[in-house]
Every structure is written in C-alpha cells, then in structure tokens.
Amino acid sequence: MNELMAARSLTTRPVVTLGGDAVAHVKDTVCDAGASRITGFTLTGRGLLSGPLKEGLPWSSVYALGHDAVMIRDRRGLVSAAVLTERRQSLRAEVIGARVLTEAGDEVGTVLDVVVEGGTGGRVVGFRVAASRRFVPGQSRHGRRVYVPRGVSATLAGRDLVLAGEAASHVADDLPGLTALVAGVPGHPKGSPP
Incomplete structure (x- = not known):
C-alpha cells in the first residue's frame, strides 16, 4: 500500500515535472466523494504573492503523489481549473x-x-x-x-x-x-x- 497522507497536508505541496521544473503549488484537492477518489488539484503560483492559477491538475496527469511533491510528466497535462472543478468540489467544501x-x-x-x-x-x-x-x-x-x-x-x-x-x-x-x-x-x- 502506498503512503497515507492527510489532504490538508497537500496544500502548498509543490507540483514538479519529472525533468525537475517547478510548475506550481497545490491550492486545494478536488475529489469525487461518491467514488472516493482524488480527481485533481487546483493550483496556485510559486511566488509569495502569487494567486490562484487558471490551470488545474487532473489526477490522470499525476505521475505520483509523494510526501514532498506532486510529480507530473510535463505541463501539457494541465487543464482549465474551471473544467476541473465544474462537477466536483474541493475536499474542504465537501x-x-x-x-x-x-x-x-x-x-x-x-x-x-x-x-x-x-x-x-x-x-x-x-x-x-x-x-x-x-x-x-x-x-x-x-x-x-x-x-x-x-x-x-x-x-x-x-x-x-x-x-x-x-x-x-x-x-x-x-x-x-x-x-x-x-x-x-x-x-x-x-x-x-x-
């Protein structure tokens, strides 16, 4: 079994490509409570004053969720944050x-x-x-x-x-x-x- 982690601990976790490029930070975890699965993450910029990004990270584009980072192959897996959250809610809200x-x-x-x-x-x-x-x-x-x-x-x-x-x-x-x-x-x- 893979490591278990609290969803709140994922907030601010860096999103990094397999090539080592830092892409963003996790803002919130999006889930399908009925299916009991993470469906993706909303993202925020990397700087101190950065706000939410218009892009989100669907679970299908996650290579691995680790203790220190969310790993992705490359930026091409990012989608519109609005599409990602259209039918799903954040774990916090749900x-x-x-x-x-x-x-x-x-x-x-x-x-x-x-x-x-x-x-x-x-x-x-x-x-x-x-x-x-x-x-x-x-x-x-x-x-x-x-x-x-x-x-x-x-x-x-x-x-x-x-x-x-x-x-x-x-x-x-x-x-x-x-x-x-x-x-x-x-x-x-x-x-x-x-």
Whole structure:
C-alpha cells in the first residue's frame, strides 16, 4: 500500500515535472466523494504573492503523489481549473467540517480531515475525526482525534459521515495505525478492517 497522507497536508505541496521544473503549488484537492477518489488539484503560483492559477491538475496527469511533491510528466497535462472543478468540489467544501453520525442518528463528532493514498492510488481511504466520548467510550477527556477507515464502517451520505455500529472498534490513533487497518494487518490492536 502506498503512503497515507492527510489532504490538508497537500496544500502548498509543490507540483514538479519529472525533468525537475517547478510548475506550481497545490491550492486545494478536488475529489469525487461518491467514488472516493482524488480527481485533481487546483493550483496556485510559486511566488509569495502569487494567486490562484487558471490551470488545474487532473489526477490522470499525476505521475505520483509523494510526501514532498506532486510529480507530473510535463505541463501539457494541465487543464482549465474551471473544467476541473465544474462537477466536483474541493475536499474542504465537501467533507471537512461535516458531522459524524451513527446509524441511529446520534452526532458523535466532526470530520477534521480526509486521508488519501499517495503514490499512484489517489483513493480516499479514511477520515480524521474529532470524536466525542460517545463515539470512543472510556476516554477521560471530552473527546479525542481518531482516524476512521472509509468503507463498511464509514460512508458519506450527503454532507454527513455515517458510521456503522462497529465503527468504534475500527479506529486508529495515528496514520500508521490507519495504514494497518486499511491494509488488514492481522493482529492489529484495534481489530480487523471493516
């Protein structure tokens, strides 16, 4: 499995060609929440006072999404930003800040971030959630931040993230723990993935 990363961490990540030319910086991640995939990135210029670019980067033109940069073959893969975002929304607008609900309709948290797969994957694999004590029982604090894998235990319904009954047993405290859940690592302390 490729490295998992928070979508917010992609903001300002440089976009670089395989030849080493710096093209732009990521402004925002665009996704198809229904398909759970990154569909591209809106871009901003490279300078301190640079604004948004009229060009966007579709996922099909991404060679690899790495920890330090988004790699592309060359600038020819860029498209009009308006075309890129025409039917899609940024992750911020679509998911971040969404309510986290149980199947019974109880609100148990808020989505803080979306976790995506790097490399050539581009899948939305989970969510970082500010969870209430009702979601993660036994906590001495009012709540905590946990990672919930997407799939059977967590699905998007409109602007809400709905958790199945067993979702509390499938949470991780950090990205390596979420990686183990998503990859189905046997013996992981939080149980097997949904």
